[in-house]
Amino acid sequence: MWIKGGRLIDPANNRDEQADILISDGRIEDIRPTGGLTPSGEEIIDAKGLWVLPGLIDMHAHLREPGYEYKEDIASGSQAAAAGGITTVVCMANTEPVNDNPSVTQYILKKASSAGMVRVLPVGAITKGQQGKELAEMGLMKEAGIIAVSDDGRPVESASIMRRALEYASTFSLPVISHCEDKNLAGSGVMNEGALSSQLGLAGIPSLTEEIMVSRDVLLSQYTGVPVHITHISTKGSLEIIRAAKLQGAKVTCDTTPHHLLLTEEGVRTYNANYKMNPPLRNEADRHALIEGVRMNLIDCIATDHAPHARDEKDLDFDLAPFGIIGFQTLLPALMKLHLDFDIDFSQLLACVTKNPAKVLGIEGGKLSPGSRADVTIFDPDAVWTLTEEMIFSKSRNTPFIGWTFTGKVVRTLVEGRTVYSTD
Amino acid sequence: MNWPHKDLIAIQDLTSEEIHTILDMSKSFKEISKRDIKKVPALRGKTVVLLFYEASTRTRLSFELAAKRLSADTMALSASGSSFAKGETIMDAALNIMAMSPDCIVIRYPYAGLPKKLAQELPCSIINAGDGTHEHPSQALLDMYSMQEHFGKLDGLHVAIVGDILHSRVARSNIYGLKKVGAHVTVVAPKTFLPVGVETWGVNIATAFDPVVSEADVIMMLRVQKERIHEQYFSGEREYAYFYGLNKKRVDKMKPDAIIMHPGPMNRGVEITHDAADGSRSIILNQVENGVAVRMTLLYLSLGGNVNVD
Numbered sequence: 001m002w003i004k005g006g007r008l009i010d011p012a013n014n015r016d017e018q019a020d021i022l023i024s025d026g027r028i029e030d031i032r033p034t035g036g037l038t039p040s041g042e043e044i045i046d047a048k049g050l051w052v053l054p055g056l057i058d059m060h061a062h063l064r065e066p067g068y069e070y071k072e073d074i075a076s077g078s079q080a081a082a083a084g085g086i087t088t089v090v091c092m093a094n095t096e097p098v099n100d101n102p103s104v105t106q107y108i109l110k111k112a113s114s115a116g117m118v119r120v121l122p123v124g125a126i127t128k129g130q131q132g133k134e135l136a137e138m139g140l141m142k143e144a145g146i147i148a149v150s151d152d153g154r155p156v157e158s159a160s161i162m163r164r165a166l167e168y169a170s171t172f173s174l175p176v177i178s179h180c181e182d183k184n185l186a187g188s189g190v191m192n193e194g195a196l197s198s199q200l201g202l203a204g205i206p207s208l209t210e211e212i213m214v215s216r217d218v219l220l221s222q223y224t225g226v227p228v229h230i231t232h233i234s235t236k237g238s239l240e241i242i243r244a245a246k247l248q249g250a251k252v253t254c255d256t257t258p259h260h261l262l263l264t265e266e267g268v269r270t271y272n273a274n275y276k277m278n279p280p281l282r283n284e285a286d287r288h289a290l291i292e293g294v295r296m297n298l299i300d301c302i303a304t305d306h307a308p309h310a311r312d313e314k315d316l317d318f319d320l321a322p323f324g325i326i327g328f329q330t331l332l333p334a335l336m337k338l339h340l341d342f343d344i345d346f347s348q349l350l351a352c353v354t355k356n357p358a359k360v361l362g363i364e365g366g367k368l369s370p371g372s373r374a375d376v377t378i379f380d381p382d383a384v385w386t387l388t389e390e391m392i393f394s395k396s397r398n399t400p401f402i403g404w405t406f407t408g409k410v411v412r413t414l415v416e417g418r419t420v421y422s423t424d
Numbered sequence: 425m426n427w428p429h430k431d432l433i434a435i436q437d438l439t440s441e442e443i444h445t446i447l448d449m450s451k452s453f454k455e456i457s458k459r460d461i462k463k464v465p466a467l468r469g470k471t472v473v474l475l476f477y478e479a480s481t482r483t484r485l486s487f488e489l490a491a492k493r494l495s496a497d498t499m500a501l502s503a504s505g506s507s508f509a510k511g512e513t514i515m516d517a518a519l520n521i522m523a524m525s526p527d528c529i530v531i532r533y534p535y536a537g538l539p540k541k542l543a544q545e546l547p548c549s550i551i552n553a554g555d556g557t558h559e560h561p562s563q564a565l566l567d568m569y570s571m572q573e574h575f576g577k578l579d580g581l582h583v584a585i586v587g588d589i590l591h592s593r594v595a596r597s598n599i600y601g602l603k604k605v606g607a608h609v610t611v612v613a614p615k616t617f618l619p620v621g622v623e624t625w626g627v628n629i630a631t632a633f634d635p636v637v638s639e640a641d642v643i644m645m646l647r648v649q650k651e652r653i654h655e656q657y658f659s660g661e662r663e664y665a666y667f668y669g670l671n672k673k674r675v676d677k678m679k680p681d682a683i684i685m686h687p688g689p690m691n692r693g694v695e696i697t698h699d700a701a702d703g704s705r706s707i708i709l710n711q712v713e714n715g716v717a718v719r720m721t722l723l724y725l726s727l728g729g730n731v732n733v734d
Binding site: 196 | 533537541557559593
């Protein structure tokens with residue numbers, strides 16, 4: 001099969017040119033300059049006027065299965081990911097039961113395999129039941145198929161256990177992903193703490209809730225020599241800590257989310273719980289710092305933190321509704337918006353969802369090279385479209401981006417050479 | 425002239441002219457409560473639903489009496505005994521009530537934001553009777569009415585609001601309103617009770633009560649909730665009363681014509697002593713009386729009454 005005539009953008013190979021791709025047996029066989037003859041009988045995907053990208057890797061998502069299938073399941077989540085041009089979904093361990101043992105890992109992989117859409121790579125819990133007390137069976141889970149460990153939304157409170165977790169995880173070469181939040185300091189907060197939270201009468205979550213834990217985990221990483229990946233940073237202060245650590249040569253990487261790059265706490269004025277997520281939307285200064293962090297390569301990755309919640313949960317009062325926003329289908333359009341509005345090189349943004357997460361996690365994919373997985377996303381950079389609820393493949397619709405007009409739309413997604421989504 | 429608002433959600437939504445209109449009209453409504461027959465037909469045939477999802481005696485009775493004195497029909501619903509207790513979501517409950525075609529819903533609710541959402545969703549008037557730590561506009565209006573009644577003006581008054589500013593919707597609404605009408609506000613509290621961003625509110629901030637006591641025209645004490653001790657906002661009642669309580673010693677230092685206010689319910693012996701609450705400077709019961717008149721105005725205006733200022 002050939003993908004012909006597109007603009008091929010692949011940060012991993014530093015490539016941005018018109019090129020044709022030959023795919024066979026789920027792998028990329030060859031990449032040639034556009035214009036060559038095609039042997040007759042080959043299937044051809046015409047990509048003229050389109051961008052041909054490595055399939056996206058979303059390194060932070062919640063697929064909710066097992067346990068919360070009313071919010072999302074692996075099949076619906078896979079479909080939404082495919083529609084977003086995401087060919088690899090890294091799913092967090094906060095299912096019910098928690099993915100803290102190889103049986104749950106196997107269950108997730110079996111469900112992903114029968115969904116047959118995108119590659120699903122599970123993250124195992126750091127501690128049993130994400131309780132922060134006893135280390136989970138990281139080694140056995142790795143044999144079953146996890147690619148990293150994280151307690152995500154229930155971060156390890158004890159510095160002692162986090163230290164051991166870093167050392168133990170590195171024994172099995174498992175990356176550690178840390179959601180940095182001091183739960184005690186966050187208290188009953190539901191939005192960014194500041195003048196606006198005081199005005200709206202909503203309890204605040206101060207920036208330092210995140211920054212204190214970023215500091216701790218950076219120090220633990222430097223002390224143990226074990227790399228740590230800080231997920232969804234949301235504040236200018238976190239970025240400063242990570243910048244300083246990187247300058248010292250610390251093995252620290254980080255990601256942020258499309259919503260923290262595009263939205264601020266101002267949205268909370270509506271009291272619409274679709275603006276409620278953890279970490280909370282911050283202020284304009286934080287948002288601009290994050291955008292500059294991406295531009296300066298201080299932020300390695302961009303991940304959705306896709307967190308589906310049912311409508312009746314999100315219809316509750318802002319104080320009571322659960323934290324979370326879905327994000328698969330708006331990831332690439334969000335990157336395009338950053339490219340257009342802030343003049344950040346598209347290839348650099350693309351690296352944050354392809355090459356860089358592959359490197360942080362030590363997984364295959366995120367590039368278009370002869371011999372690599374034929375995970376390919378074809379993107380129409382000129383399509384202008386408005387997100388409606390009906391377009392969403394997730395079981396849940398909790399996103400404030402409904403009604404937004406975006407430029408750029410995924411038109412086809414291939415996983416190992418097989419089309420799993422197409423607008424045709 | 426028509427009143428431009430369907431709803432009353434927040435003092436932040438009102439102009440100073442609108443605040444003055446409400447206060448001026450409340451004078452004539454107060455007169456009704458002094459008559460032998462305390463009822464006028466202004467809202468005859470209108471239905472007012474009192475939806476109280478949080479404990480309240482004063483505010484609920486005050487709104488109910490206000491509606492009845494204007495001849496509106498009232499229905500009261502509280503959290504216990506309603507379907508809310510059975511797990512019905514508040515939006516469902518509101519839509520069900522709406523199906524019965526009320527003209528106005530007065531709502532008290534433990535979380536911020538619901539009155540604003542209801543106002544957007546429902547065609548009837550919504551009056552916020554207090555939502556979480558957001559706003560309590562009718563309380564601020566009756567407080568301003570009471571101050572104006574006493575001093576004959578609001579412009580230039582110095583109002584000290586003392587206590588748990590952080591968790592107080594009464595403080596927020598009063599600060600927004602008093603600022604609009606030209607009063608000066610000083611908030612007095614331990615730092616744990618000062619909200620983040622309070623410096624952007626345009627108020628004086630004091631952590632010591634004594635220097636403020638002798639300066640203010642109005643001392644408004646806020647209820648301090650005992651559960652805040654367990655949440656480590658302060659160390660205990662004894663220390664709180666010592667530093668932030670209004671007692672005889674402090675009352676004696678007040679300006680000659682200064683007054684004492686409290687939105688109730690009071691914790692006697694904690695933020696206020698008997699001497700202060702029941703003494704000649706206290707207008708706490710006038711506040712309650714004026715509450716009915718101000719709420720009559722709010723119901724009357726929200727339900728389409730004409731602005732009518734002598």
